[in-house]
Amino acid sequence: xxxxxxxxxxxxxxxxxxxxxxxxxxxxxATGFTLIFGVLDILNLAHAATFMWCAFAGWLVMAKGGLxxxxxxxxxxxxGSAIALVLEFLAFxxxxxxxxxxxxxxxxxxxxGASLIMVSVAxxxxxxxxxxxxxxxxxxxxxxxxxxxxxRISRAQILILAASIILMAVxxxxxxxxxxxxxxxxxxxxxxAAMLLGIDVNSVIVITxxxxxxxxxxxxxxxxxxxxxxxxxxxxxxxxxxxxxVILGGMGSMEGAVLSGFLLGxxxxxxxxxxxxxxxxxxxxxxxxxxxxLLLKPDGILGRGKAERV
Amino acid sequence: xxxARPTGRRAAARGPKGPWIAAFLIVAADAYLCAxxxxxLDRLLINSMLALSAFATLHLRMLSLASAGFAAVGAYSSxxxxxxxxxxxxxxxxxxxxxxxxxALVIGLPVLRLKDxxxxxxxxxxxxxxRVSIILLPDLTGGSTGANLSTGxxxxxxxxxxxxxxxxxxxxxxxxxxxASRSKTGRALRAIRENPEAAEAMGIDVVAGRNFAFLVxxxxxxxxxxxxxxxxxxxxxxxxxxxxxxDILGYAVLGGSGAWFGPVLGxxxxxxxxxxxxDGLGSSLGFLKDFAQLPNILSGLALMLVIILAPGGLASxxxxxxxxxxTQTRGPRPEGAAPAPSPAAGPKGKVLLxxxxxxxxxxxxxxxxxxxxxxxxxxxxGLIGPNGAGKTTLINLVSGFIPPSYGKIEWLGREIQxxxxxxxxxxxxxxxxxxxxxxxxxxxxxxxxxGRHIRLRSSLPAAWLRLPSERREEADASEESMDxxxxxxxxxxxxxxxGQLSYGDRRRVEIARALALEPxxxxxxxxxxxxxxxxxxxxxxxxVDLKRQGVALLVVEHHMDLIMEVCDEIIVLNFxxxxxxxxxxxxxxxxxxxxxxxxxx
Numbered sequence: 001x002x003x004x005x006x007x008x009x010x011x012x013x014x015x016x017x018x019x020x021x022x023x024x025x026x027x028x029x030a031t032g033f034t035l036i037f038g039v040l041d042i043l044n045l046a047h048a049a050t051f052m053w054c055a056f057a058g059w060l061v062m063a064k065g066g067l068x069x070x071x072x073x074x075x076x077x078x079x080g081s082a083i084a085l086v087l088e089f090l091a092f093x094x095x096x097x098x099x100x101x102x103x104x105x106x107x108x109x110x111x112x113g114a115s116l117i118m119v120s121v122a123x124x125x126x127x128x129x130x131x132x133x134x135x136x137x138x139x140x141x142x143x144x145x146x147x148x149x150x151x152r153i154s155r156a157q158i159l160i161l162a163a164s165i166i167l168m169a170v171x172x173x174x175x176x177x178x179x180x181x182x183x184x185x186x187x188x189x190x191x192x193a194a195m196l197l198g199i200d201v202n203s204v205i206v207i208t209x210x211x212x213x214x215x216x217x218x219x220x221x222x223x224x225x226x227x228x229x230x231x232x233x234x235x236x237x238x239x240x241x242x243x244x245x246v247i248l249g250g251m252g253s254m255e256g257a258v259l260s261g262f263l264l265g266x267x268x269x270x271x272x273x274x275x276x277x278x279x280x281x282x283x284x285x286x287x288x289x290x291x292x293x294l295l296l297k298p299d300g301i302l303g304r305g306k307a308e309r310v
Numbered sequence: 311x312x313x314a315r316p317t318g319r320r321a322a323a324r325g326p327k328g329p330w331i332a333a334f335l336i337v338a339a340d341a342y343l344c345a346x347x348x349x350x351l352d353r354l355l356i357n358s359m360l361a362l363s364a365f366a367t368l369h370l371r372m373l374s375l376a377s378a379g380f381a382a383v384g385a386y387s388s389x390x391x392x393x394x395x396x397x398x399x400x401x402x403x404x405x406x407x408x409x410x411x412x413x414a415l416v417i418g419l420p421v422l423r424l425k426d427x428x429x430x431x432x433x434x435x436x437x438x439x440x441r442v443s444i445i446l447l448p449d450l451t452g453g454s455t456g457a458n459l460s461t462g463x464x465x466x467x468x469x470x471x472x473x474x475x476x477x478x479x480x481x482x483x484x485x486x487x488x489x490a491s492r493s494k495t496g497r498a499l500r501a502i503r504e505n506p507e508a509a510e511a512m513g514i515d516v517v518a519g520r521n522f523a524f525l526v527x528x529x530x531x532x533x534x535x536x537x538x539x540x541x542x543x544x545x546x547x548x549x550x551x552x553x554x555x556x557d558i559l560g561y562a563v564l565g566g567s568g569a570w571f572g573p574v575l576g577x578x579x580x581x582x583x584x585x586x587x588x589d590g591l592g593s594s595l596g597f598l599k600d601f602a603q604l605p606n607i608l609s610g611l612a613l614m615l616v617i618i619l620a621p622g623g624l625a626s627x628x629x630x631x632x633x634x635x636x637t638q639t640r641g642p643r644p645e646g647a648a649p650a651p652s653p654a655a656g657p658k659g660k661v662l663l664x665x666x667x668x669x670x671x672x673x674x675x676x677x678x679x680x681x682x683x684x685x686x687x688x689x690x691x692g693l694i695g696p697n698g699a700g701k702t703t704l705i706n707l708v709s710g711f712i713p714p715s716y717g718k719i720e721w722l723g724r725e726i727q728x729x730x731x732x733x734x735x736x737x738x739x740x741x742x743x744x745x746x747x748x749x750x751x752x753x754x755x756x757x758x759x760x761g762r763h764i765r766l767r768s769s770l771p772a773a774w775l776r777l778p779s780e781r782r783e784e785a786d787a788s789e790e791s792m793d794x795x796x797x798x799x800x801x802x803x804x805x806x807x808x809g810q811l812s813y814g815d816r817r818r819v820e821i822a823r824a825l826a827l828e829p830x831x832x833x834x835x836x837x838x839x840x841x842x843x844x845x846x847x848x849x850x851x852x853x854v855d856l857k858r859q860g861v862a863l864l865v866v867e868h869h870m871d872l873i874m875e876v877c878d879e880i881i882v883l884n885f886x887x888x889x890x891x892x893x894x895x896x897x898x899x900x901x902x903x904x905x906x907x908x909x910x911x
Contacts, residue, residue: 042427043430043431045430091614095618104426104427105371105426106617106618110618112559112613113556113609113610114610115556115610116553116606116607116609116610116613117606117610117611120553120607121607123603124601124603240434243431244435247431251427283442284442284446286435287435290435294428294432295419298428
């Protein structure tokens, strides 16, 4: 490790900015994951494939359609909701029966199947070559804090941080303050009790999928803007990280997901920056965290009992 | 005995022809492909092996996505051993499999104790780590560029014998799965598949079973991967990408995780289908010819459709053979071979179980507080109290399903609290459940034989070798289980699927299963619930019969007539506390008891 780098405040701040914007993306992606898990107690393994399709949707609107960024974001989120809705009706609802155990295994399997179909169709439609945004979309001139040579913040990073914070705030308010948010929390605590209280569980689940899909969509377009590297396989890269974040934060905990999203983003960025082979090791960090947390504290850092989730 | 009785499965009613025709078509299609292109035979055999690997875990309803990762470890290990270290190819293959086994033990350590979702996540991560490691170790593996690691070496050496070796290995594996499925181990694994909690209460070690399954899965995937390396002659990182893991899962799901031959058929189907579609339809529909994603899309579709429409897969369509029973190996049963009734039923003064200041709370709610009482050998104890008094909590504590918050449980003077249900069962404590927990898809007889698990001594290798001692033990076990069914008034139901019986019959099967364990203490949680008066009376007679044999009983029941009739002593709980204990007439007069049940003005 180059010790002199540690003392350099600009370098440190730069990595902080990069790490936070990377982490914000992990948080947005993982929140969708964990929301669906919290409410349904199942893992939607097609979440990453949804994310990938949304990145393509945003790219189509912006690069092919020439529309501005807000339109791209909206298109990606709408695509995410639509895909999640289709998944709910084709892959999850037919399996939702009384026997909870068979249910969980079955829905994981059917979502894996859906994921493989989605990725394969994307490969068939878009091919395997990387798609990029035209230069006009991404402002080539980043901002610098503290003059030239200071901390560099790209437009995409600002957008990512702003969008993630707004999304999380809106989601937090939605879950805590609205009637539907309360219903979602009730179903998460106990589907049976919620049903007995007259909550329409199926419509709560549909809303949950719409929200979760929209989050996958937002993550998709934002990651695409950050990396400018859109390929059918892009979901695989973030899927494992998303799962690590979900477990680290405690399955079903949204605050935990946001928090550990930032944590993973920072750890990865600093590993790349300060370790000689950092960028090679980076991909293994998520798994390392995953393995250690499963070994030591499987409930995650904010993990609580099921009753208190979401 | 009713060996010819229809199994009562839906498939049997439809006639068993369909699945056989499907199996025949799959085999025929594969035979046609392999005759046309011998390389497809290698692929088919390797895929079948991978299917068995996925079956090993899925059979226990464990979703492991590690098969492709283990195949990669096996492939690269074998290739490196042979190409770089100069090992003989046929030695490198089992060595690579063992390597996978070692990795599986390390990964399985933390993960398999955890719930299904965590296993899926961790094995998914494992696959990713294997992929990354291959890229990170370019000197060993050729890295991400897809450099051919092993071109030439094993491929040439094995060219003549490879397919034979593969076929032989697969045949041996099939034999091992087949003979294991008919053994004590196979039955225990099926029990874990059907209901892990109930299996645990039979003294079946569920964690060990899961570890074993994961290990077997890794070993076989490693073998398959090693064969793959030498069959293709070169390795690329992309050979083991995630979609491979999904393909492999597809074989097992399509074929069905209930019986080992299902996944082999599944592999046969999913290997042949894309090739046939491409070559058959491809000539008329030009675009299919170059549709590289076709196999993946078919795998994905197969997964979704099968799991939603026919979750049992192909295997479940085959009628199941009844449990083997070799009555002819035994002579006629001498009269009075059943345990001789001891002359004096009732407690004998020797303390079996002793609860000392036992308590349990659930998140602030005290379900059971400071409970102490003894159970003596041969005694029959009634545990009564209003709903929510803590009766079932007590049974869960004693049987080891939940640890107490405080206090001690002593069995023959030794503390057993916190030991886990499996060890409690092995000590000789059996139980039934308020909400009956049978192994629903197993036959009635198989359920009861599963209850004998801890009394059977034969090992898995003995079953593989079909040793006479193992076969005799199995025959005896089913004979004894038949006797138990007779005693409970369930003759003729032996081959029925347990889940399809009437409520009262299921209760009695559960009691038979618990008795098969030959417990010294049997805990019955509302055994008469849902029974009519006649059945309840018969149950009372049966309990009296059990008393005569010297089995200690703890009976939770709301039928007061039954409790008053059979119990030597009654313990009354209310709000988690013992409010009375004594002989039935005393308890019936007790002020506190009357108040708890009837309230006071």
